[in-house]
Amino acid sequence: MRYARIVRDISLGIENLLLHKLRSFLTMLGVVFGVGSVVAMLSVGEGASKEALDQIRRLGSNNIIVSAVKPAEEQSQTNVTRSQLSLYGLTYDDYRRLAEGFDHIKAVAPVKLTRRLGRLKDRVMELRVVGTTPVWFQLVPREVIAGRVMMQKDIDEQAPVAVLTEHGARTLLATEAVVGQSIRVGSDQFRVIGIVRSRSGQAGNIQVPDQQADVYIPIEVMRRYFGDITTRRTAGTMEREMVELHQILIQVEDTQYVEKVAAAVERMLAQFHKKKDYQISVPLELLREAEATKRRFNIVLGSIAGISLLVGGIGIMNIMLASVTERTREIGIRRAIGAKKRQIITQFLIETVVLSTTGGIIGLGVGALIPFLIEHFSQMPTVLTLQGVLLPLLISMAVGIVFGLYPAINAANVDPIIALRHE
Secondary structure, eight states, X not given: OHHHHHHHHHHHHHHHHHTTHHHXXXXXXXXXXXXXXHHHHHHHHHHHHHHHHHHHHHHOTTEEEEEEOOOHHHHXXXXXXXXXXXXXXXXXXXXXXXXXXXXXXXXXXXXXXXXXXXXXXXXXXXEEEEEEOTTHHHXXXXXXXXXXXXXHHHHHTTOOEEXXXXXXXXXXXXXXXXXXXXXXXXXXXXXXXXXXXXXXXXXXXXXXXXXXXXXXXXXXXXXXXXXXXXXXXXXXXXXXXEOSBSEEEEEESSGGGHHHHHXXXXXXXXXXXXXXXXXXXXXXXXXXXXXXXXXXXXXXXXXXXXXXXXXXXXXXXXXXXXXXXXXHHHHHHHHHTTOOHHHHHHHHHHHHHXXXXXXXXXXXXXXXXXXXXXXXXXXXXXOOOHHHHHHHHHHHHHHHHHHHXXXXXXXHTSOHHHHHHOO
């Protein structure tokens, strides 16, 4: 019986709204644009931060990246002669201290970098040569496309083997056998033992460890073939640098120890380095900052778009107050034949909720279309989440209840005698 009455009230509410189709449609537009703008803004904000957050997560929330940095006083020197040698950065002793003497450290990978031309027959490309150990592939996990990654036996035997990234393999090894092929890096020959997929880019202020054109070789082989001194020639000058290690990647046992270990690493390096020639990057801290920024950004965007919903709610209230005035005689008749105040309130609330909910559903369609068009025409990534869809819809229903309550109560309080005399 109660269910039948609710269905009848909803049906009656829809009929009353259809009596004034244009007015009802124009009233819904405020809610449509409000919900659409909320959905669109949240999806744009989500898309803007997703790529950066994914990059940071790929660095590993329990990893620490220590990088060699040229001291500011040496960067300001413009004329470097042949007799001058710039000595800075991380050392093999730093790596040994971290690998052997720290609690809560699970794994440590040394990284030595240089750039050399890679050659195979008539194909040439510049490669970033990464001298490291098998631990690298634990801390920077990437899909193995062919062959295998570096193993401990390659380090022990100091084998001239190489693991290429997919980009380098496609350029150098096109139409050639992949695994087992020999390529020249600089002036030395290396046997390709595997191909891995890589992801490059910037995660906040942290450079992602791998790049598109990387070749990974055992660190002792790199030290023997290329040495620790790098010479760069520019117009009229020659710069010589000696850097033993360019990076040290650290994996901590658990995220709860990351900041504690990072502070201990900072103290250790400060003790053995007279100048600030290193930088410690903690992806976990950057991830927290990025997620907090994302939350603030979404709140600001949602608040701005929510103003449109507020305007739509005010429009609903205005129209329903006008409707109460127009239907005063109808209200008086219903009260005279026994309708209670509660039933009058329910009737008008149903009409406002139908208006706001219908507008909200149409607004969801508009809000989903806008991010699609933005992504199609501007190539800006957008992400439509379930929360970004349900929240505006629920808010639109709440707007109908809140802004319809006053007109409904106003209608219920109309004196039946006065209402029956209303023309």
